[in-house]
Amino acid sequence: MIDYQSKIESIKNKGLFRQRCTLSSAQSSIIKINNTVVCNFSSNDYLSLANHPLVIESFISGIKKYGVGAGASHLVSGHFDVHDQLEFELASFTGQERSLLFSSGYQANIGVLSALSDSIDWVIQDKLNHASLIDANKLISRRVERYKHNDLSSLEKKISSKTKSGLIVTDNIFSMDGDSANIDGIHTISSSKNSVLMQDDAHGFGVFSPNIPKDSIYMATLGKSAGTMGAFVAGNSQLIELLTQKSRSYIYTTAIPPALCEATRTSLKIIQEGYQTNKLHENIKKFKDYSSHIGLNINDSKSGIQPIIIGDNEKVIKIQAELLSKGFYVGAIRSPTVPKGSERLRITLTSDHTEKQIFKLIDLLKSVIS
Numbered sequence: 001m002i003d004y005q006s007k008i009e010s011i012k013n014k015g016l017f018r019q020r021c022t023l024s025s026a027q028s029s030i031i032k033i034n035n036t037v038v039c040n041f042s043s044n045d046y047l048s049l050a051n052h053p054l055v056i057e058s059f060i061s062g063i064k065k066y067g068v069g070a071g072a073s074h075l076v077s078g079h080f081d082v083h084d085q086l087e088f089e090l091a092s093f094t095g096q097e098r099s100l101l102f103s104s105g106y107q108a109n110i111g112v113l114s115a116l117s118d119s120i121d122w123v124i125q126d127k128l129n130h131a132s133l134i135d136a137n138k139l140i141s142r143r144v145e146r147y148k149h150n151d152l153s154s155l156e157k158k159i160s161s162k163t164k165s166g167l168i169v170t171d172n173i174f175s176m177d178g179d180s181a182n183i184d185g186i187h188t189i190s191s192s193k194n195s196v197l198m199q200d201d202a203h204g205f206g207v208f209s210p211n212i213p214k215d216s217i218y219m220a221t222l223g224k225s226a227g228t229m230g231a232f233v234a235g236n237s238q239l240i241e242l243l244t245q246k247s248r249s250y251i252y253t254t255a256i257p258p259a260l261c262e263a264t265r266t267s268l269k270i271i272q273e274g275y276q277t278n279k280l281h282e283n284i285k286k287f288k289d290y291s292s293h294i295g296l297n298i299n300d301s302k303s304g305i306q307p308i309i310i311g312d313n314e315k316v317i318k319i320q321a322e323l324l325s326k327g328f329y330v331g332a333i334r335s336p337t338v339p340k341g342s343e344r345l346r347i348t349l350t351s352d353h354t355e356k357q358i359f360k361l362i363d364l365l366k367s368v369i370s
Helices: 004-013 053-066 081-094 105-116 131-139 152-159 183-192 237-246 258-273 275-294 313-325 355-369
Strands: 030-033 036-041 098-102 122-126 145-147 166-171 196-200 217-221 231-235 305-309 328-333 344-348
Touching: 036 355, 053 258, 081 098, 081 231, 081 258, 098 105, 098 237, 105 131, 105 196, 105 217, 105 231, 105 237, 122 131, 122 152, 131 166, 145 152, 152 166, 152 183, 166 183, 183 196, 231 237, 258 275, 275 305, 275 355, 313 328, 313 344, 313 355, 328 355
Parallel strands: 036 328, 122 145, 122 166, 166 196, 196 217
Antiparallel strands: 030 036, 098 231, 217 231, 305 344, 328 344
16 A cells, blocks of 8 residues: 555655645636635736636637537547637747647647657757656656756757757746746757757747747647637647647547637737737836835846745745735745745736735835845
């Protein structure tokens, strides 16, 4: 028998026990969590579309037309006309020939590497890539090789001895630091070695314009800026056809509900209008400017992710609890999710945060950290 309890106690003793907070309201800048109303600075709903009235209206219309579930995988009987429409629109938005929907970003990353496993001899990844990319690497039985974070010279050194075809993989916006990859620089290196660049743009899609070099692989999620669920891979037609034929996480998974696709199509239209994105960038500027004004030490992130390094697991949890008691919910990220010594508050900004909410949070942060 497996001694589950001893393993759980070991996690608790290391100060790494994870607990869920339960929401009883819609996802928004104001939420009801554990029966308490708080200001939410922990959501990846960057453009505040998860509870947008037009997106909700499209979802309801989609349910009336298509029902609730897809009922099957895409290659059986779960592929609807609205899946086609959304894939076409996502390809057009990203400037690619085609796109393919997946049920989650995790499955999309696994799907890409599983489909390419017999076409590549190596995979090299940025040191701070998302766990799904590392897991996908392991699942195809390729050695996990990493270059120093955002260090092109380290990548060039790693790739210098490679003679056969491979894959260079990077996040675009890194989920814990909020900084961005040098996509053009990485593509130049990949081209010199006849390799393929793959980027995971989960935290950049909708926030920044996509930068997708020719014949590279682009993955983005729909559960963050788009406010719905799922993910997609975009690229040339041959890539997408190969993924359709060989991605195990695509072939053997129930399709995203078609009603959600209707909601996502509306989200995409709102993203293209630019209003919500502009509001987010205004809020990012306000956060950075006021933090600098009062001397709060923050990272150089231009994204909706604004980490504040605390450097200790117990301390970051204590600060999170103190902020929550004052009506503000922020993420507390501990090692080993981030390297030891870089434990942090992970503050995420959204379009619908008000200036008053942002300034009050910064004042509280300054007070509880100092």
